[in-house]
Amino acid sequence: MDALVIGAGIVGLAIARALALRGHSVIVAEATGGIGNGVSSRNSEVIHGGMYYPTGSLRARHCVAGRRMLYDFCESHGVPHAKCGKLIVATNEREQAKIEAIYAQGIANEVEGLSFLTGEQAKALEPNLACTGAVLSSETGIIDSHALMLALQGDFEAAGGMIAFHAPVERITRAGNAWEAHVGGAEPAVLPVDVIINAAGLGAQALGHATEGYPQERVPRLVLAKGNYFGCLGKPAFSHLIYPAPVDGGLGTHVTFDLNGRMRFGPDVEWIESEVYEVDPRRAESFYASIRRYWPGLPDGALTPDYSGIRPKLTGPGEPAADFVIDGPAEHGVSGLVQLFGVESPGLTSSLSIAEDVAERLRT
Numbered sequence: 001m002d003a004l005v006i007g008a009g010i011v012g013l014a015i016a017r018a019l020a021l022r023g024h025s026v027i028v029a030e031a032t033g034g035i036g037n038g039v040s041s042r043n044s045e046v047i048h049g050g051m052y053y054p055t056g057s058l059r060a061r062h063c064v065a066g067r068r069m070l071y072d073f074c075e076s077h078g079v080p081h082a083k084c085g086k087l088i089v090a091t092n093e094r095e096q097a098k099i100e101a102i103y104a105q106g107i108a109n110e111v112e113g114l115s116f117l118t119g120e121q122a123k124a125l126e127p128n129l130a131c132t133g134a135v136l137s138s139e140t141g142i143i144d145s146h147a148l149m150l151a152l153q154g155d156f157e158a159a160g161g162m163i164a165f166h167a168p169v170e171r172i173t174r175a176g177n178a179w180e181a182h183v184g185g186a187e188p189a190v191l192p193v194d195v196i197i198n199a200a201g202l203g204a205q206a207l208g209h210a211t212e213g214y215p216q217e218r219v220p221r222l223v224l225a226k227g228n229y230f231g232c233l234g235k236p237a238f239s240h241l242i243y244p245a246p247v248d249g250g251l252g253t254h255v256t257f258d259l260n261g262r263m264r265f266g267p268d269v270e271w272i273e274s275e276v277y278e279v280d281p282r283r284a285e286s287f288y289a290s291i292r293r294y295w296p297g298l299p300d301g302a303l304t305p306d307y308s309g310i311r312p313k314l315t316g317p318g319e320p321a322a323d324f325v326i327d328g329p330a331e332h333g334v335s336g337l338v339q340l341f342g343v344e345s346p347g348l349t350s351s352l353s354i355a356e357d358v359a360e361r362l363r364t
Contacts, residue, residue, distance in 0.1 A: 001194040001336075003362075004029060004181050006169050006207065009040035010145065010351045011343055012199035013152040018355035019362075020159035027191070028161065029183060031168035031203070036149045039201045040348070042277075042309025044229075044256045044267065046241065047071070047081065047141040048346040051106025051114065052251070058324040058357075060109045063346040066353035067139065070148075073352060077151040079144060080259050085113075086140040086241035087122055089131035091293045095245035096133050102246075103135045113138035128237045130296050140241060144259055145348060171210040172196055179336060195336040195362050202275070202312050204341050213334050218327060220341050223313040227267025228279045230287050230303040236263040237295060244294055251345075253290040264306055265291055271317055272310070279305035314342035326354065328361035338362060 001024050005016040008030035020026045032038075047070055050063035074081045090096040106114045115136045117125075122134035153163070170184045181191045200207050208219040236257055244252035247269065257263045265287055284303045291298050314322035325341040332339075338358050347354075 001025070001362075002192075003027070003195045003197065004179075004191060004193040005197045005199055006181070007038075007199040007201055007203075008035040008163055008165075009038055009199065009201055010036060010149055010152070010348050011040075011340065011354055012197075013149055013156060014351040014355035015197055015199055015358050016161055017152050017156040017159070018352075018359045020156050020161040022359060026156070026161040027193075028156075028163040029167040029169050029181065029191075030163055030165050031185075033165050035153055035163070036146060039309060039312065039344070040145060040149065042307060043145065043345070043348060044254075045143050045145045045258065045348070046256060047083075047143050048349040049086075049106065049113070049137040049140045050109050050111045050346070050349075051102050051135070051137065052246065053105070053109065054323075055105070055108045058326060059346065059350070062324070062350035062353040062357065064109055064111060066346075066350035069352040070143070070349060071141070073151070074143065074148070077155075079147045079151050081141055081143040082259060083139065083141040084240060085136060085138045086243055087117070087126065087129070087131075088135040088137070088243045088245070089122065089129065089294050090133050090245055091131055093132075098245040099133060099135050106135070106137070111137070111139065126238050126240060126242070128295055128297055129242065130294055136240075142241070142256065142259060143348070148348075169200075169207060171212070172207070173212040177335065196338075197358060197362075198339045199343075201343070202310060204312065204339065208339050208341065211337070211339070214337065214339065215332055218332055218339075220314045220322070220325060223316045224272045224275065225311045225313045226270040226272045226276070226308055227311060228270060228283055228308045229264050229266030229306040230279070230284060231306040232263040232265060233302050233304065234299070236261055237297070238263075242294060244290070253287055255291075255295070265303065266306070267309065275310055277308050277310070279308050281305050311344040312342055313344060324350075324354070326357060326361070328358070330361065336362070
């Protein structure tokens with residue numbers, strides 16, 4: 001079949017690769033001039049274990065399966081990564097109950113490499129840490145996300161796929177039993193295809209509303225949550241990633257580092273109305289307060305504004321986190337169409353598993 005994937009982020013590239021490797025003719029339409037210029041380039045670059053999400057949810061299933069697939073992919077394709085592990089830490093009784101629940105959820109989700117540590121055991125691993133207890137996830141890691149996307153692109157193009165850059169899809173219409181994608185930009189065109197996959201990230205809802213024949217009530221609302229990151233001067237204080245107990249809308253202001261060892265903190269959660277990426281230096285004050293709960297030795301003046309990302313959430317402040325939405329023909333009743341909404345964290349970790357899921361939904 002002729003397939004069009006809209007969006008050249010990590011998930012879109014993974015889907016395009018999976019379809020091309022099955023022998024389909026695949027084009028990716030990307031509105032910008034390069035791959036991964038949206039959500040995919042503005043995250044923590046963490047390979048998640050899968051212990052946070054309700055058992056049976058798409059997030060749980062795809063995170064656990066996708067993590068295993070991703071480590072194999074990194075090994076076979078030479079994608080830089082490190083299985084450094086992480087500690088989810090508690091600093092009081094309320095947080096202790098939270099991380100105990102996370103540990104139990106991880107066991108229910110069949111996440112490997114989990115163990116529960118006392119505060120003393122955690123401090124033996126990380127002497128700079130202050131906590132009452134911790135969950136150790138030995139399967140958590142970090143990855144060079146751009147190298148991952150280049151590897152996905154390489155496989156995709158080697159299988160005959162093509163990416164059209166500066167090709168924003170403005171609307172989608174029916175053409176008998178097939179589809180027509182109306183592409184704007186400098187060279188407007190109408191592209192006839194058999195199937196369309198909407199993996200447009202922050203633009204997915206707008207495209208869902210612009211899809212002829214797709215039930216409009218199935219398009220969920222888009223809630224923008226900005227995550228700010230701050231860099232940290234000096235040598236890394238930890239060898240594991242350090243995560244506090246989760247907060248409303250996110251996993252807490254945590255310690256991550258890149259493959260060069262540069263330590264950074266974030267993301268926090270800033271609910272916003274429009275896409276603004278500048279990091280307000282004044283937010284450092286709340287970062288210091290949050291971080292010093294588990295790292296009392298954080299020096300004054302150590303934090304510097306770094307970058308931010310925006311998550312395409314489906315729920316807002318105080319609401320339970322929504323699952324991924326992968327809406328295929330079996331769900332909405334329209335042939336040859338898959339819409340993806342709300343694919344935020346752990347989207348990177350889940351990408352290869354999501355790709356297999358989408359390919360199966362389109363199998364005829």
